[in-house]
Amino acid sequence: MTTPQDPVHERITEAELAVMDVLWERPRQTAAEVCEAVCATRDWSLATVKTLLARLVQKGALAAAPDGRRYLYTPLIARETYVGGESRRLVDRLFGGRAASLVAHLAETEALTEDDLAEIEALLKELRP
Amino acid sequence: MTTPQDPVHERITEAELAVMDVLWERPRQTAAEVCEAVCATRDWSLATVKTLLARLVQKGALAAAPDGRRYLYTPLIARETYVGGESRRLVDRLFGGRAASLVAHLAETEALTEDDLAEIEALLKELRP
DNA sequence: CAAGGCTGATTACATCTGTAGTCATTGCGA
DNA sequence: TCGCAATGACTACAGATGTAATCAGCCTTG
Structure with a gap:
């Protein structure tokens, strides 16, 4: 996964914010966990959550720490x-x-x-x- | 020009806001006038301003009052x-x-x-x- | 009257956003 | 060990947005 480490200046969108909120609440979650939390509110598929996670990593807003063959996502900005x-x-x-x-x-x-x-x-x- | 008169609920974007601001400041201006005002800040072409005006009319945020063969634009929302x-x-x-x-x-x-x-x-x- | 300029209308097009499907891999459970 | 479920990577695609070019008509000026 390409991780462009810039100082976040990219804007976080509305949809992405829902994902960030889940991870601010509790960091170091897998995509599936985030999905479980966020899909309570927004009716998204796991695929959608994965896309948003990837975009947030891309934007430097999230870190993706390898944990076995998946990632634990954690906010990089407070x-x-x-x-x-x-x-x-x-x-x-x-x-x-x-x-x-x-x-x-x-x-x-x-x-x-x-x-x-x-x-x-x-x-x-x-x-x- | 199609004027769908709905109660605005469409979102006004960042670029559109610059146009609205000019018209809130002084209503009933032509596209050229708006351009003159707004292009002081943002470096836009007249064409761009016209597009934004059209979209705002479409969204019901502006009224376009015929004045000869052009329009005077006026905010419909305060x-x-x-x-x-x-x-x-x-x-x-x-x-x-x-x-x-x-x-x-x-x-x-x-x-x-x-x-x-x-x-x-x-x-x-x-x-x- | 003719040429040119101003005007709205239409079209263009790249990028961003929201929402998701597919695919290859791989670790785990039977 | 073998098949399957989970996982990340890649792809898709429509609609919004930013930015603008082009076109057809008409009003003015020479």
Whole structure:
């Protein structure tokens, strides 16, 4: 299997994300295991999961460690990193890079529940003593 | 031009978004005008812009109002609506639907500047007297 | 009136994505 | 030991996307 080891910069697609999520939850799983987990939600065949795994390895997002005659797949990027990147992309594309605008938007469109607001307030207290 | 008038549910792509942004900024522009504006940033040909405009009309995201023998293009969806939808998608996909988690993440990863924090705090004060 | 330019329509085409089938191999169980 | 099930590699293929060329018609300008 060709393993181009680049620093991930390739984008992870929606379908691929479902696979990543399974492996972030529990690393070092075989294709069959990943399939079992992911096919609970999305109705995919094992073949589909294998394709996605291969593409993710190709993209440098997963490592495939040989284990007998199969592979154990493990994320090469932390979920935090990915999530951070995607959040930043959204903020950049839609809010001119201003994160506060996003929060304002969420608040204004009622996307934030009372609990959310309380949680954020608590967070703020912690961040700015 | 076939104008399928559906309620937009088609996704707007990255390239298309650049076009939408120009028209949100100033509606009722011709293809040439949009091109002039958008080609400042992305190095596209007029042909490309026309394709994107056509696809957006097709998707029901733009209206094409005849003006002589050309069209004036105008957004059919508000920027707010689009932004709201995309934000929600992100929160759902990456934060299990919990908007507060997104804010927490932004805060923890230092994506929020001191100014951002102050702004959010002010917002909160306003929202919960 | 004729030539040229602008306009939308149509077509093109490579790449990416989603979804999967086939094939050769190989290790395991009977 | 022998057949089979599991596994990775390769192939497939339709639809979306990015990027653009070409074409036919019409409006303007000379």
